[in-house]
Amino acid sequence: MVDNWTTLRELLLPTGPRRGRAVESALRDAIRDGRLVPGTRLPSSRDLAGQLEVARGTVTSAYAQLVAEGYLLARHGSGTTVAPVGSGDATPAPPSGRQSWRIDLRTGVPALSAFPRAEWVSATRAALAELPDEALDYPDPAGFAGLRTELASYLGRVRAVAATADQIVITNGAAEVLRLMFEQLRMTGHRTIAIEDPCLPGERELVEAHGLKPVSISVDDRGLRVSDLAKTDCRAVLTTSAHQFPLGVVLHPDRRHALLAWARDVDGVIIEDDYDAEHRYDRPALGAMQALAPSRVVYQGSVSKVLSPALRLGWAVVPDRFRATLVARKRFSDMGTATIPQATLAWLLRSGGYDRHLRRTRALYRRRRDALLAALAEDLPDWRPIGIAAGLHLVIRLPDGIDDRLLSQALAARGVNAPALAGYATNGLFPGLVVGYATLTPDRLRTAVAEFREAVREI
Known part of the structure; x- marks a missing residue:
């Protein structure tokens, strides 16, 4: 020692x-x-x-x-x-940059306690046992071939994605797909990219950080307003078409076809972020747009919402005209994604462990969603939840006259993290709260609704 x-x-x-x-x-x-x-x-x-x-x-x-x-x-x-200097307090501090909440309703995180630890360890052992020594060298920057093969099969079966293993690039989370694509767009003459309004938090900042100007396109109950997109000079768009974040709407089939026609007309690129598409409860599966125009659509996904964001495993199905450049830039930027976690995920996909985990967590999240909906119906019947058929979150539409920012602030003062919908949009929307339910038990979700009721009385 x-x-x-x-x-x-x-x-x-x-x-x-x-x-x-x-x-x-x-x-x-x-x-x-x-x-x-x-x-x-x-x-x-x-x-x-x-x-x-x-x-x-x-x-x-x-x-x-x-x-x-x-x-x-x-x-x-x-x-x-x-210990923290001079504190005398044995309580560890929360991770840097992350506030500790009494009730945290943030979005984008699955039930971390449901991570299949035993299955992951078993799959890692099995994957290591069959990996040849040469696979422990620096990784292929396009990704471990075994994982790309399994993903091509899985995405075709579950999301109707048309892809071969050679068209898939494995990345360090979905965020790296966006970074690589934004750099690719800028290098090929793009100066703008259209994004949904409202959109994922930080999306505008991410676009700007990579040298592009974000152009906000409104979303309604049929999804992205393609007619508004056509009025811009954009030739690229980022969309969460299967489950729009945060509103939860699905891009209507008519608009899907209009969006693909727009891409053909302007020689454009669609980045399809398949956000939360695997978590659905009250509606049938809807295939990805990528299969309708593989040469125009960059399809991206990750395990962050199914397994854990800590794994940092994502992927992109890339049109042939982009793939060589993306792989080369990935080689220069990070020398490739770690092989052993990729091999473990490939084993889980091949053995059916990934599907089993997804079935278990779908049932778990449905129970939690139902508990939240029941509590809202009982305690706050005038508050209307929307986007409830899929995903790990919903939006609560508040009655007119309630300022969602003030309500969110009042909840924060009570130790409850429930972001205001106004913080996700540039255009005026209805007042609302964006509420993630995946990480909390039904009892905690009922407590959260009780906090909503008390906080709204304060304002």
């Missing part, structure tokens, strides 16, 4: 005395100036004493003093770790 901590000798006391309070002072200084960050696990007193060539009691005393001062945390069976 000592060998694992040899850097602490150089970090704490590279020279000078290693006796008395020198160890205590060196540890305190390293924590104060950030060389030992909160959460760092320290070696045992025996190990550190061996490194520093001091008596074990010297280290034990130093640890005890720094625990008393709040610089260190000591838990039986967990060792000694660095």
Whole structure:
């Protein structure tokens, strides 16, 4: 164990005395100036004493003093770790940049507790057992061939996507597909791209960060208004046609055909974000647009809403004219996506584990959605939920006269995260809340509705 901590000798006391309070002072200084960050696990007193060539009691005393001062945390069976400086609080801080909510109704996250840990571990072992040694080299930037083969079969069977393994590129989440495509569009002369209004949070900023100007196109109960798109000079559009985010509407068949005709007329590109398409409860499956015009549509998806966003596994079905350039740029940017998680996902797809997990979670999410709908119907019958037939979230249309931003702020003050619909749109829409239900139990969702009722009274 000592060998694992040899850097602490150089970090704490590279020279000078290693006796008395020198160890205590060196540890305190390293924590104060950030060389030992909160959460760092320290070696045992025996190990550190061996490194520093001091008596074990010297280290034990130093640890005890720094625990008393709040610089260190000591838990039986967990060792000694660095605490927030001077806090004396053993409660870990929430991840950087993410607020801790009493009730978090944010969207875009599946039930993380439902992740199939045992199946994933088993699939990883099975995949590793059959991987040849050469597969552990730097990955193919287009993606692991076994996963591309399984995805071509799965997407054809489940989403009616027309693709071969050679047309699929594996990425680090769906966000990398967008980055690669935005760069491709800019390099080929595009200066604008049409996006839906309302749209995914951060979508406009992502477009702008890659050198394009976002042009907002309104969405109504039939989906993207293609007639408005045709009035712009855009030759590219990003759409969530199967389950529009956040309104949950499906792009009407007439508008699908109009959108494909627009792409042919302007020599345009459609980026089809298949957001939440696999989670449906009250409507039949609707095939992807990609099969209707494979040369015009870039189809993208990921496992983030089915398994976990922590996996960072996404994919794109790319028209032949884009593929070589995208793969080359992916090679230069990140040397490819990690092979072992790809091989694990390929095993889950081939063995049926992915389908089984999806069936289990569909039933789970339907129960949670139904509990939320029942609570709204009972406690707030004038609030109308929309976009309920699929996905992991819904929009609650509020009665006229309620300011959704003020209501969202009042809920935030009560520790409830329920974003206002106004924050997703540039054009005026009806007042609403965008509510994710996948991560909360039915009891917690009923509590959330009770919080809605109390918060609206306050405003």
